[in-house]
Amino acid sequence: MLRAVADDDAYANLLLPTRLRRARLVGTDAAFATELTYGTLRRRGHYDRIIEHAAGRTVEAIDPVALDVLRLGAHQLLGMSTPAHAAVSETVELTRRARAARTTGFVNAVLRTISRDDDATWTARLLEGVTDATERAAIEHAHPAWLVQALRAALAREDRERELEALLIADNVAPRVTLVALPGLSEPGELGDRTLYSPVGAPSAAGDPAANPDVAAGRARVQDEGSQLAALALSRARPVATGERWLDLCAGPGGKAALLAAEARAAGAALTANEVVPARAELVRRALQAVDPTIEVRVGDGRDIGALEPNSYDRILLDAPCTGLGALRRRPEARWRKTADDVAPLATLQGELLRSALTALKPGGVLAYVTCSPHPDETTAIVDALLTERPHDVAPLDTRAVLASITRTPLDLGDLAHGAAQLWPHRHSTDAMFIQLLTRRSSL
Numbered sequence: 001m002l003r004a005v006a007d008d009d010a011y012a013n014l015l016l017p018t019r020l021r022r023a024r025l026v027g028t029d030a031a032f033a034t035e036l037t038y039g040t041l042r043r044r045g046h047y048d049r050i051i052e053h054a055a056g057r058t059v060e061a062i063d064p065v066a067l068d069v070l071r072l073g074a075h076q077l078l079g080m081s082t083p084a085h086a087a088v089s090e091t092v093e094l095t096r097r098a099r100a101a102r103t104t105g106f107v108n109a110v111l112r113t114i115s116r117d118d119d120a121t122w123t124a125r126l127l128e129g130v131t132d133a134t135e136r137a138a139i140e141h142a143h144p145a146w147l148v149q150a151l152r153a154a155l156a157r158e159d160r161e162r163e164l165e166a167l168l169i170a171d172n173v174a175p176r177v178t179l180v181a182l183p184g185l186s187e188p189g190e191l192g193d194r195t196l197y198s199p200v201g202a203p204s205a206a207g208d209p210a211a212n213p214d215v216a217a218g219r220a221r222v223q224d225e226g227s228q229l230a231a232l233a234l235s236r237a238r239p240v241a242t243g244e245r246w247l248d249l250c251a252g253p254g255g256k257a258a259l260l261a262a263e264a265r266a267a268g269a270a271l272t273a274n275e276v277v278p279a280r281a282e283l284v285r286r287a288l289q290a291v292d293p294t295i296e297v298r299v300g301d302g303r304d305i306g307a308l309e310p311n312s313y314d315r316i317l318l319d320a321p322c323t324g325l326g327a328l329r330r331r332p333e334a335r336w337r338k339t340a341d342d343v344a345p346l347a348t349l350q351g352e353l354l355r356s357a358l359t360a361l362k363p364g365g366v367l368a369y370v371t372c373s374p375h376p377d378e379t380t381a382i383v384d385a386l387l388t389e390r391p392h393d394v395a396p397l398d399t400r401a402v403l404a405s406i407t408r409t410p411l412d413l414g415d416l417a418h419g420a421a422q423l424w425p426h427r428h429s430t431d432a433m434f435i436q437l438l439t440r441r442s443s444l
């Protein structure tokens with residue numbers, strides 16, 4: 001798994017279930033393998049600092065396979081309750097099997113050094129002489145420093161920087177799996193408990209969610225509660241007139257499209273889905289199969305839709321391609337893979353998609369700008385730029401008021417500009433979704 005993530009840019013959360021099945025791991029063995037994989041990936045940068053300290057050389061100077069083996073060993077020694085002798089001997093044995101036999105002596109020595117202290121002692125050692133608050137938080141909570149800075153800036157928009165530590169801690173805890181009961185196809189009450197906020201959500205029972213008959217039949221799906229609220233903010237922003245046309249502009253892999261399709265069907269609206277990557281458009285088709293197989297799924301660049309279909313849609317979801325920094329809980333490798341340089345090109349694309357979506361919207365229509373990132377440059381700044389550029393054409397809608405009319409329990413939302421809503425893992429146990437509803441005032 002570690003090699004696949006490093007060499008093939010694999011996503012651990014997508015690949016792991018297949019690997020577990022192939023290795024026929026179930027029960028406690030599957031749980032152990034999952035914790036070993038996710039924990040090692042999530043705390044990779046933290047373990048790398050410790051390995052460098054213990055090995056007396058930089059990670060770049062260590063054979064990549066031996067380094068992965070060391071990371072696995074470090075997580076067992078410092079992040080799991082594996083007995084030290086078992087962690088060391090199994091990891092050294094793995095060095096042989098992983099075709100890094102010539103490094104066995106080195107791996108053995110480094111692991112023995114690491115095993116002499118616990119994680120708190122190692123962390124204290126790494127913190128020695130570090131005075132900068134961002135650097136300290138980065139070391140203590142296994143986040144890259146640039147990301148700590150970005151998250152602090154995101155919380156500062158709400159004057160809630162004091163929540164930074166709680167957020168960093170929440171990023172390191174695997175989220176509880178939630179299901180969405182697709183309206184008209186299943187009821188959340190039939191799935192078990194209810195979610196706190198989403199009126200169509202239910203926490204998944206322990207074990208494989210696919211074992212749930214509603215999930216197996218496509219009447220319910222695994223979906224973060226924040227994603228459910230983002231889709232509902234659009235579909236329930238105001239009453240639906242029969243015959244409304246809806247567009248999901250960046251629909252792949254189709255989670256929100258499935259919920260929007262169910263909402264559209266119940267209200268007599270017609271949904272179109274668009275996605276630029278053909279393989280992901282296919283995933284959207286599959287996601288819509290159980291809800292409404294007649295929905296049109298197009299492959300196209302969302303930036304062209306405005307010119308191709310101006311003034312055409314009553315509601316548009318722009319769930320924009322983004323850094324995904326709001327979903328670090330479920331993408332363990334993401335924080336070490338992304339860099340600060342990833343943000344600017346995405347922000348440019350987000351702005352272009354937003355302008356195209358606005359042109360495709362009918363005057364008076366509703367547009368939801370959504371990201372699963374709280375980064376200010378991908379969220380508030382994108383909306384601010386549009387509102388500044390086109391004050392006569394576009395107006396913000398009070399997204400927080402819309403969500404207040406939807407959720408089962410009131411959300412504790414910060415006071416962001418333009419009535420925008422920012423959800424948070426530490427405050428709401430959701431991904432950090434940003435949602436801004438907008439309306440178009442006139443012909444552009």
Ligand SMILES: C[S@@+](CC[C@H](N)C(=O)[O-])C[C@H]1O[C@@H](n2cnc3c(N)ncnc32)[C@H](O)[C@@H]1O
Pocket residue numbers: 227249250251252253254255256257274275276277280300301302303319320321322
């Ligand atoms: C955040 S994801 C959407 C998630 C989806 N709404 C869901 O709930 O399953 C963004 C999607 O936008 C697609 N995308 C990226 N650039 C695009 C473009 N120029 N036009 C249309 N889609 C684009 C990506 O391939 C990706 O599937």
